[in-house]
Amino acid sequence: MIDHVGLPVSDYPRSKQFYLAVMAAIDAGLVMEVSAADTGSEPAAGFGRGIKPDFWISPGTVGSPVHVALAATSRQQVDAFHRAALAAGARDHGAPGLRPHYHPDYYGAFVLDPDGHNIEAVCHCPEQHA
Known part of the structure; x- marks a missing residue:
């Protein structure tokens, strides 16, 4: 997780x-x-x-919000996480998308939770084609 x-x-x-x-x-x-x-x-x-x-x-400032990344099993889960978080009151901190500076298949989305923590969902899998 x-x-x-x-x-x-x-x-x-x-x-x-x-x-x-x-x-x-x-x-x-x-x-x-x-x-x-x-x-x-x-x-x-x-x-x-x-x-x-x-x-x-x-x-950063010690005692500042922390960053926690949750493991997703697909890019669709990352997208769903972002939508659900925004609907539940989070603030957008990075729309779903590739972050190739980490690696070519790094697909993540970032939100700030109600306490300001930087919460991410990330999938490391290559894009899945139907």
């Missing part, structure tokens, strides 16, 4: 060095880093095992 989690950190370079050290202790590491130009706001570092980042950090 949880695809990945993102935390705001007060000192991005310091936190990145911290997580590089602690992730190595559990056989994990930096899997991906994206620039502010890629995200449209702040850089982010994604840690995990293999090729998929499961734990992200980005500059």
Whole structure:
């Protein structure tokens, strides 16, 4: 159900060095880093095992809303999540669509929940054709 989690950190370079050290202790590491130009706001570092980042950090105010991505099994589920969230009172934070700066098949949608948390639904599958 949880695809990945993102935390705001007060000192991005310091936190990145911290997580590089602690992730190595559990056989994990930096899997991906994206620039502010890629995200449209702040850089982010994604840690995990293999090729998929499961734990992200980005500059922000500690205690700020967190980012949680829910795993969807299809692009249609991502679309349905976005519609349902908006109908339930969420604010749009990124319409459903491809985010190729993560990988070519990354299809996600973002909303801000009633408390301002950045909630995403994401599907990593290639587009399914009928």
